[in-house]
Amino acid sequence: MFAMWERSNWWCLQTEGAHSSCERNVASCRLSNKEDKEKCLKVLLEVKSKKIQKRKNDAALRAQVNINKDSVVEEELGQRKGPHFQGPMDNFATTINPQATSAGQKRQQSLHDAISKEKTNQVHQYCARWIYNSSIAFNAIDNDDFRLFCEALGQFGPNWQPPSQHQLRERLLIEEKQRTKEKLKDLEEEWEQEGCSVMTDAWTDMRRRSIFNHCVNSRSGTCFLSSQDCSKESHTGQYIFEYIDKCIEEVGPLKVVQVVTDNATNNVAASKLLKEKRPNIFWSGCAAHTIDLMLEGISKLDGIAKIIDQAKSLTIFIYAHHRTLDMMRSHTKKAEIVRPGATRFATCFLTMQSLYEKKGMLKNMFGSEEWLKCVLSKSVKGKNFI
Template identity: 30%
Template sequence: MSSPDSESSIPSNSVIPNKYVIIENHVPKLPLWMYVKILTKNTSVGGGNKNWQCNFCDRVFIGSYSRVKAHLLKIAGIEISACKKVNANYLIELKKIDEESTKAYERPHVPLPSENRQVTPIPSASSTTFDLTGKKRKVGPLEKAFNNEERAQLTELIARMFYSSGLPFHFARNPYYMSSYTFAASHAISGYIPPGYNALRTTLLQKEKENVERMLQPIKSLWSSKGVTIVADGWTDTQRRPLVNFMAISEGGPIFLKAVDGSLERNKDRFYMARLFKEAIKEVGVQNVVQIITDNASVCKAAGLLIEQDYDNIFWTPCVVHTLNLALKNICAAKNTEKNEVTYVECHWITEVRDDAVFIKIFIMNHSMRLAIFNVFVPLKLLSIAETRFASTIVMLKRFKLIKQALQEMVISQEWNTYRHDDQKKAATVKGFILDDLWWDKIDYIINFTNPIYEVLRICDTDSPTLHLVYDMWDTMIVKVKEIIYRHEGNRQDEHSSFYEVVYSILIDRWTKSSTPLHCMAHSLNPRYYSPQWLQEAPNRVAPHQDEEISMERNKCLRRYFPDIEDRKKVALEFSKFSTFGGVFSSFDSIADRWELDPQSWWSNYGSSAPLLQMIALKLLVQPSSSSCSERNWSTYSFIHSKRRNKLNPSRAEDLVYVHTNLRLLSRMSEDYKKGDTSTWDVRVDDNSPDLSEVSYLSLDEPNIEAVVFTDDGLGGEEIDTFLVSEMARVD
């Protein structure tokens, strides 16, 4: 016969059939014993290990009440399987019985007395909680079911972690941050302790590096068919150690390979650089590498020529972005030297405008009251000019043009004119420049005629395939520059312009120094440049096979790719049919799709009849033309190996950069990166102030970034200054 206590433990409207209940096993503190059959006869009911059989699934187990509870309530982490026969309705009722028992026999919380104040009790996990005044209030069923109090407490702890560590708010968008807490919430891991200092910097770092290497295998598996470009760039860290950064770019994206510490190397000459390149080439695979890209430094060029001597299939290519930046520097910051006299005479006015803009910026930034007035009238900051790269002069002048109206309102305001506690002569000079329409006309002219150069720089300053576009873009760029200059000067096309001749000579000189046979080969394999539509877009255009320079450089490539005479004859015949629409290339679809399809798709669809040429085309048409990703990766390196973490040894810093950079690459390939709460998580900013981590992957073509300007911080690293296009309201 059951006792009143046992019967009261079973709800009157119980959904669990009586056949699953053994009233004799009931213990008030441990009510779930009622739902199992105890097989051990010599052990008292209510404690210790027993042999028992589940009344729902009939499975036999050995264990104490905690295992009974874990089995019936489906609690993970107790090393016992969950009962498959307990459905959702049964589970709700069993949990209710267990909670009521826990509540009934839970010790009440008695706060310690206080001499000066009344202590507010700490809320517990029971159904009774306290409001802000310390009074008890009943927890509703929904609040109890969803653990609202525990959720709120966890949220506060996470927020406290952000505030105490100075973490940027955009870190909350990190998918790995979100997935870690989601995983913890989905798995009852009682007693779990997060990894500590030593584990994070040693064993876990190595395990994550191995995990990243496995995740990169799908990208690396395509290297043999798609080809790889190895890019390198040098840098000096916060401890003045010289480092060389190597990355491998393929259709799958840029992969960080390694950063070599050269502090122990005495002679960092061409042979040293060539040796490092050879090690990177062997790591990637000799047959997979199409080209190596560096800047135009003499030691890099010499090392590249050594690589070309040792490997017939690998070319050295100078960075197009670096070349364009040097061209802009020659135009916008002409030096007054004997050899450069003609250029200086024609271009010194640009330098003067640049210097005037710098003068305005320095005056405002160096006087706190003027800066305060500036901040009232102008919602955007003045950019720091850099002497390094990314068309810094043009970027600065673009910013001035953007805030022109606000600047003019500022200098005619009462606040500006009544302030007398600084250099009045300089203030008047600044006001004169800002109100001078001729000065602004010069800025407009500089921005306009350099815009074609700037646009090509933007296009090439990416990891996307542009090698096959460079030759045509450079020609088109020069034509556009001429049109803008001649229109401004009011000249006819057959008239002479001394200013244009100087600009033209600078651009041609830079192209002559940076063009390679590989540019011409890739240009020749682009089907679009043979289509009637492209040929008719501009006068005097000819197909690549009809251009003497391109044909000569292309044949140089073919001789290196195919040293065997018979193979070279075969590929020459294939190119002849491709360029003259012969054989299968004469079909209507093949000719029409030269204009409609992208080059890679066209060769995949129609190139099977020319296997040797198709093999080269599918590799060359997906290669980049700049080493920008390698240079941007130093921002990541300086973010990780910062002044606060300058004791990191190069090996550990390299591992951190490897994991950080490649995880971001893998994240950007997922669909979640493009939408949802984690979309573009690595380029979001807080209060319009991006840090090095946020911009280390950015280039001039980013949708949210107009420019990224790097400046020397005096410690071998790089500082950064950016501005957001999305927040720039046109004011003029």
Template identity: 35%
Template sequence: MEKRKFEEESYGGEAPAQEAESPNPVQAVVPTTTRDKGKRRAVVATQIGSYFKERTTPRSQPTLKSVLASKEIVHKAKLGLAKWIVDAHIPFNAIQSLYFQPALDGVAVIGPGFKGPSYDEMRVHLLADLKREYQLLVEKYRSSWKSTGCTLMADGWTNQRQRTLINFLVYCYAGMSFVKTVDASDVIKTANALFNLFALVIEWVGPSNIVHVVTDNAANYVSAEKLIHEKYPNIFWSPCAAYIINLILKDIASIPHIVDIASRASKVTVFVYNHMILLSWLRKRKSWTKIVRPGVTRFATVFITLKSIYDHKEDMQSLMVDKYFTSHK
């Protein structure tokens, strides 16, 4: 009787007649001693944790303590976070991070007295733990490359120091992972040089795992991908869609009447932004937003600016006939 009573207390109810015959897989690994009761709770939590929403998710049941908290206390807590964000010059869009609310939940679970990580902890131990965690995530992605295949993507760009960099990324159904960045400033980007760079990454990912390679449509990349397909027949190549669209817009922007329209739009934009008095009048309009200035790096900027000026047509016309403009020197 004492043994059965002990088992009932361990399980929180009646003890099972025969644990080996239980169809529940959780019970098969549940400890039956008071010392291991914490392990039992952890096992059960992993099995049923997905059936319950977090208390911070929409339409979830809040805790009694959070309900009884006054508006002043809630506002003071938010004000403390706001002071830290402003003092540390953290962009406001950092609040939209997926890890922001879980971080607050972790602090709330510990309760009062929790002390944040120190500077040394952050730059040494915690940073190493984060690196290890993301390495495990990448390894998880790598395990799916063999079964689903993956796409190798190469993005070449030039930074502010005029260094030519090539980013290599791998995309699969499980997710996208960053592989490496290669500084190709001192490399003449011939077909053979690019082929050697791609071959190193392909060997690391696994030639049998890659089914698709996406790069720019430049002639040297096209020649390099032909060499890759000759060595790895299972790998196929296609140009980047964004790069193709950029080339299409470049050709459209070179049409004579489009060039004329873009030139006039540029003069309008320069005129408005060079006269702050007129710009201040336009900013008082309810429908006024900033005009996108033409850029030399993206051909789409020309068409975005034309669309923006067209949207501001009524505001511009109102300025031209207003006494504020006609009576100005």
């Protein structure tokens, strides 16, 4: 009874074990005893109880939301009246006090506006609370897909049920992937008419896996196509060439104009193999990687290397002590002197630029009375910055 089963047979196994309450579904297992049946029945009842409790919790949670009922509406506006139909005699009658009628309409309109504003604020509070509790970035509120979701939710009306986690990771994800593929068809038509560039990049994730990305760039932008775990392989020129050649075949050899990679030695070797097989396709080095190599070479020059070391010593000293860090932020109006870049060498030069821009502020800091009274100003490293 406890052998392996498929998902479709799961209910049969459950009812077979708990046959005492499900005799109409399947025959009893001859190998099961009373204890086995009680265990299975207990599991079934627990699952059922959890579902019932979840429905109750959801209902109680939804009952907490109440933005439609408002005593002010009933008190000020009263019960809604049916439409007023004009008769023949209305053409010969006029309003006794037109100003009173106009004032009443304006008052009713202002009440509607106030109530609508209050309801909007209540909805905003629920939305904000969900964003805060879920640690969602604030700029996500400007996403067009989120606005479309809000519009669809408003058109649906009350009693909307959110998707389950299973639906998000299974059916809805598959449908969204298919929708994305459909949107790529327009790009593929552009690739065929105007050509495109195949871009590959290798990176290492948090689990130390080496992953190759495959992207395609055209006039309309860049789109990600696939990735591959290459941890088991040696990243030789031959291996990279075979991977790039496979990517070209996937896109279409007649659509690809050039291949873009970084300027590593193995990629240069792969470019030579690519030129032999596909002479009509250009190979180009990544501009960002080229600039990074230039910055690396500049940072190794004697005069520049000394300045970078001094800048590192200063930033390390300031950020290593909470007292100096607080003084620095006080003098720079809470601005940071370290400016992280996309690469290590870009960070060095961006930080030096930041130090140059805040040179006067840092001079005032190390010349202030607060710094002179600080214990760190008497240290060996602290004296070097005076």
